[in-house]
Amino acid sequence: MAEMEELTSGASGRIIPLFKNIRQRSSYDSLRRFLLFIQSIFFWFLLVLPRNRLSQPSSSSSAASPAKRRRKEEDDTLRRRALAEGFSxxxxxxxxxxxxxxxxxxxxxxxxxxxxxxxxxxxxxGELKGIIVILHGLNEHSGRYSDFARQLNSSSFGVYAMDWIGHGGSDGLHGYVPSLDHVVADTGAFLEKIKLENPEIPCFLFGHSTGGAVALKAASNPHIEQLLEGIILTSPALRVKPAHPIVGAVAPFFSMVVPKYQFKGANKKGIPVSRDPAALLAKYSDPLVYTGPIRVRTGHELLRISSHLLRNLNFVTIPFFVLHGTADKVTDPLASQDLFNEAASQFKDIKLYDGFLHDLLFEPEREEVGKDIIDWMEKRLSAGNLENVNSHW
Structure with a gap:
């Protein structure tokens, strides 16, 4: 099998082009050359920053600028929230x-x-079989899952979906995630609230792409695991790497210095995530879907959570169902296979869809994918406390 292009999940490669012209070297022959290279990247970055960031503003303008930026972000949040309220x-x-x-x-x-x-x-x-909490992927929002929610309702499952910080109708700069650990913590707090209000109803957590990574990390908390019957992951971001090793080396530094900076020279066209042209048009014409260049901190957080999860697959114990398209060019289906193989969970399933792309619930066969998820939840509920129930679909 040809090696897949290494891409950032949900970002359609936008973190990569800044470094794509750096040639791969078999080794760094000296520490001196490495440090000189880092220094050149740093000075180049300073040159492309807006001039007003490099100059020393007066005390009055220094106080006004952050306030102006905060007001702009607040106005943007209110605009997106109004759009979210009006979303069908x-x-x-x-x-x-x-x-x-x-x-x-x-x-x-x-x-x-x-x-x-x-x-x-x-x-x-009718009586509920269970509740499923949906975590959307990077750059999208919860309203995109309304058709899936309808399908779940028709099978007697209730649905909650929450926009992350910086996404959809939630607070924050659009497309900016200061920490995916904050998203993990928010997910845990939200699940606690739902279980407090619905103590007798079984609860599942669903996550797509980066949302799948968040769901998996949240469920690694023993307290949160106790609240859930299982998790469902579609195209999870479990193996996300930059195109060149140096990106991972400098990402923590730039994430601290200019966390909200966008790589404006990056590829904005993106990668096909569905074989349905109408679904692609709907996604990228949706004003609540962030289509700008990825922000530095957001990209670094994506790399960080992916690396953490890959190192800890064998500690996964929660029941799970992972689904992935074999033609996915955004996240790696082989990483989903690794999760299934290495996880310690007693109840686990995997299904790989031949030729499907990244957004499984927006592929032409979305109803089939949704039915597979519903069937798995019903199987999990009927299994009760049975152990060693593993299968490979």
Missing amino acids: MVVDETDDGASRCQWTTSLFYGVRRNALFVRSWFPAT
């Missing part, structure tokens, strides 16, 4: 005009008191 929740109706589901939007305050935008969809009638 896809409410089906019966023949007599009655709604098939009850839907709401609300705000949840995370561990750092950031307002996070939340959606929920619940069947209008």
